[in-house]
Amino acid sequence: MQSQHSNNYEDDQDDYGWPDEEDKEQVSYHHQFDNDEKRQLEKVQKLVELLGCSQDQGIAIMRFFKWNMDKLQNEWFSNERRLGIKMGIEFDNDLSKKFPLTMQSLAHNNQGYCMICYGQFSQKNKQDNMSCGHQFCQEDWRSYLSQKVNEGFQAVQSKCPQHLCNMVVPHSYFVKYLQKEDMKTYMKWFCKAYTDDNKNVRWCPYSGCDYCVEYQDYGESDVSCKCGNSFCFKCGSESHRPCDCKQTETWKNKNSAESENITWIMANTKQCPECRKPIEKNQGCNHMTCKMCSYEFCWLCQGKWSEHGQKTGGYYNCNKYEELKSKGDVKISKDETSRQAAKNELDRYMFYFERFNNHDKAEKHARSLRPVIKAKIQLLHEIKKYPPSELDFLDEAINEVIKCRQVLKYTYVYGYYLKNQKELNLFQFLQEDLEKNCDYLHELIEKPLDPYLDTNIVDRSTFYHFKGQLINYYQVTRKVRLSS
Amino acid sequence: MVDNGRIMKELKELQEATKNVITTSYQQQSNPITLQSPTQQVQASIVGDNLRHWTGTIFGPKDTCFEGGIFKIDIEIPGEYPFKPPKMRFITKIWHPNISSQTGAICLDILKNEWTPALTIRTALISLQALLCAPEPDDPQDAEVARQYKSDKKLYEYTAKMWTENFAKEQTVDDKVKKLMEMGFPEDICKEALERYDNDENLALNFLLGG
Numbered sequence: 262m263q264s265q266h267s268n269n270y271e272d273d274q275d276d277y278g279w280p281d282e283e284d285k286e287q288v289s290y291h292h293q294f295d296n297d298e299k300r301q302l303e304k305v306q307k308l309v310e311l312l313g314c315s316q317d318q319g320i321a322i323m324r325f326f327k328w329n330m331d332k333l334q335n336e337w338f339s340n341e342r343r344l345g346i347k348m349g350i351e352f353d354n355d356l357s358k359k360f361p362l363t364m365q366s367l368a369h370n371n372q373g374y375c376m377i378c379y380g381q382f383s384q385k386n387k388q389d390n391m392s393c394g395h396q397f398c399q400e401d402w403r404s405y406l407s408q409k410v411n412e413g414f415q416a417v418q419s420k421c422p423q424h425l426c427n428m429v430v431p432h433s434y435f436v437k438y439l440q441k442e443d444m445k446t447y448m449k450w451f452c453k454a455y456t457d458d459n460k461n462v463r464w465c466p467y468s469g470c471d472y473c474v475e476y477q478d479y480g481e482s483d484v485s486c487k488c489g490n491s492f493c494f495k496c497g498s499e500s501h502r503p504c505d506c507k508q509t510e511t512w513k514n515k516n517s518a519e520s521e522n523i524t525w526i527m528a529n530t531k532q533c534p535e536c537r538k539p540i541e542k543n544q545g546c547n548h549m550t551c552k553m554c555s556y557e558f559c560w561l562c563q564g565k566w567s568e569h570g571q572k573t574g575g576y577y578n579c580n581k582y583e584e585l586k587s588k589g590d591v592k593i594s595k596d597e598t599s600r601q602a603a604k605n606e607l608d609r610y611m612f613y614f615e616r617f618n619n620h621d622k623a624e625k626h627a628r629s630l631r632p633v634i635k636a637k638i639q640l641l642h643e644i645k646k647y648p649p650s651e652l653d654f655l656d657e658a659i660n661e662v663i664k665c666r667q668v669l670k671y672t673y674v675y676g677y678y679l680k681n682q683k684e685l686n687l688f689q690f691l692q693e694d695l696e697k698n699c700d701y702l703h704e705l706i707e708k709p710l711d712p713y714l715d716t717n718i719v720d721r722s723t724f725y726h727f728k729g730q731l732i733n734y735y736q737v738t739r740k741v742r743l744s745s
Numbered sequence: 746m747v748d749n750g751r752i753m754k755e756l757k758e759l760q761e762a763t764k765n766v767i768t769t770s771y772q773q774q775s776n777p778i779t780l781q782s783p784t785q786q787v788q789a790s791i792v793g794d795n796l797r798h799w800t801g802t803i804f805g806p807k808d809t810c811f812e813g814g815i816f817k818i819d820i821e822i823p824g825e826y827p828f829k830p831p832k833m834r835f836i837t838k839i840w841h842p843n844i845s846s847q848t849g850a851i852c853l854d855i856l857k858n859e860w861t862p863a864l865t866i867r868t869a870l871i872s873l874q875a876l877l878c879a880p881e882p883d884d885p886q887d888a889e890v891a892r893q894y895k896s897d898k899k900l901y902e903y904t905a906k907m908w909t910e911n912f913a914k915e916q917t918v919d920d921k922v923k924k925l926m927e928m929g930f931p932e933d934i935c936k937e938a939l940e941r942y943d944n945d946e947n948l949a950l951n952f953l954l955g956g
């Protein structure tokens with residue numbers, strides 16, 4: 262597995278105190294608003310050396326190929342000119358001829374004039390032109406690019422201001438002409454052009470997180486974001502081990518789709534034999550009255566209720582169903598069998614869903630605890646003078662709980678889809694082990710930390726005992742979690 | 746931002762073009778063979794003393810349903826001009842798939858996302874003229890006209906010509922007299938009223954009605 266790592270981010274990572282086994286798979290992070298021009302330009306530089314082109318051209322080529330070097334090497338050399346026109350680094354003569362009107366422009370008749378303000382070029386009003394030769398004064402370049410940048414992300418694709426000129430405005434022009442806020446905005450778009458298109462970069466799916474992760478090999482693997490959350494690099498959603506992406510998606514669809522309602526209706530209701538409206542059975546009695554049409558019938562045989570009586574074995578003990586069944590009425594028994602199967606399926610689904618949901622809630626709860634813990638760490642440091650390095654375990658513990666809950670959540674999805682009984686038994690054993698330890702850990706970390714903040718208590722042994730316990734548990738859960 | 750300097754220059758350029766039209770129209774009468782087609786020309790002038798509000802004029806191109814018509818365009822120049830396109834709208838009613846028959850709104854790429862600051866009001870007006878020659882019914886502004894254009898081209902051409910006749914042509918004095926006479930006024934009185942109001946049809950009619 263090849264991965265990318267830059268030095269300035271390595272330092273940050275240590276500060277954060279959140280290295281974990283998963284982080285050994287080296288990844289790098291970009292902040293949404295980081296001025297990480299450098300990273301992009303390093304990649305571009307390699308291309309510049311390879312092709313002997315300019316940096317501006319290199320950026321345009323890289324963007325065109327979505328930063329995929331393999332694709333670039335396969336396609337670029339055989340099609341240089343055609344692609345050059347397409348990506349706006351080679352002037353398209355044919356296109357510019359399509360609209361001869363531009364040639365009739367006032368400024369064109371008077372060489373030495375800016376084609377935007379119609380002012381004459383001079384020492385004060387300097388001109389600047391891209392390789393297409395269309396000339397504009399510097400002030401208008403600034404206005405033009407400023408306006409483009411404020412219109413949005415598309416600014417990075419801005420063309421020469423001349424009508425029907427295909428040449429793309431080079432990065433260096435933006436850098437040269439934009440000032441302050443405009444430049445900041447441009448850099449945002451510049452970074453976005455890299456991160457959005459690059460298959461090796463993914464945005465963290467957690468709300469409130471502005472980081473994205475760059476990762477060289479996108480197999481089915483989890484990556485940890487700088488914000489402390491981990492997500493699946495392949496599908497971009499929250500970590501879903503031990504499930505694969507497809508299972509996860511199926512499960513999510515199952516949860517949200519209407520199909521479950523249909524299953525539920527099938528298991529719990531029948532149609533009124535008279536008006537065909539669904540009827541729900543919520544009591545043991547077989548005497549049904551349709552709320553819509555007031556038709557009375559028997560739940561089991563769907564026969565008219567008035568025909569029931571002593572003959573059929575009593576109102577509350579319909580034997581007609583049994584009778585028909587014994588006679589081998591295929592239709593009814595088939596209906597009933599599929600209804601029963603659907604009911605069993607629903608029970609099974611509900612069993613797994615409830616547990617999935619339970620861990621999901623616990624995970625959310627643990628997440629909400631994270632800022633509380635952070636504040637407590639600060640207080641323990643300030644009031645009781647514990648060095649930060651001695652308090653890291655709290656942060657690690659809460660993050661471990663979150664990760665455990667996440668894994669546990671998806672073990673129920675995995676279990677739901679696991680059909681092999683032998684495998685399921687082993688799996689359930691591991692699941693139970695993790696669940697038990699995670700519960701202990703969660704309980705411990707939820708306990709108020711206030712007693713350890715009491716300035717009257719000088720003895721620190723209870724705190725260290727607590728710390729030992731926590732570390733012990735999260736080492737256990739981590740081991741179990743990573744083995745599953 | 747570009748100040749009014751560019752707008753002044755554009756106006757001057759257009760007015761020079763207008764002068765040319767006048768001379769060519771003059772030539773047209775004396776020497777029809779050397780005719781430099783005036784339909785190639787467009788004109789514009791400012792409305793009142795607002796430098797950012799213009800009225801453009803384009804002549805209906807030859808061999809189209811708009812031939813002989815004179816179309817007035819309302820032009821508003823935004824503060825960000827020329828980095829943002831001018832806002833243009835037909836004042837003269839016109840039957841064309843890319844122009845609203847109700848509001849005169851125009852669907853033309855260079856007046857929207859294809860606008861570049863190197864384009865001018867004049868080039869935009871010339872593009873509009875080109876649009877009259879080559880309607881694009883697949884990118885319509887007026888769905889009804891576009892539908893007619895595609896399903897019944899003959900009817901479309903008839904309607905477009907009728908609209909040009911009715912809305913885009915300067916009427917001769919005789920036409921005006923005839924119109925007033927149709928309302929039941931005697932010929933000599935109609936002529937008199939028109940003469941009195943400098944051939945303004947509406948004022949003449951007002952006068953006739955008011956007694």
Ligand SMILES: [Zn+2]
Nearest residue numbers: 393395421426
């Ligand atoms: Zn150009």
Ligand SMILES: [Zn+2]
Nearest residue numbers: 465470486488
């Ligand atoms: Zn994140």
Ligand SMILES: [Zn+2]
Nearest residue numbers: 493495496506
């Ligand atoms: Zn995934």
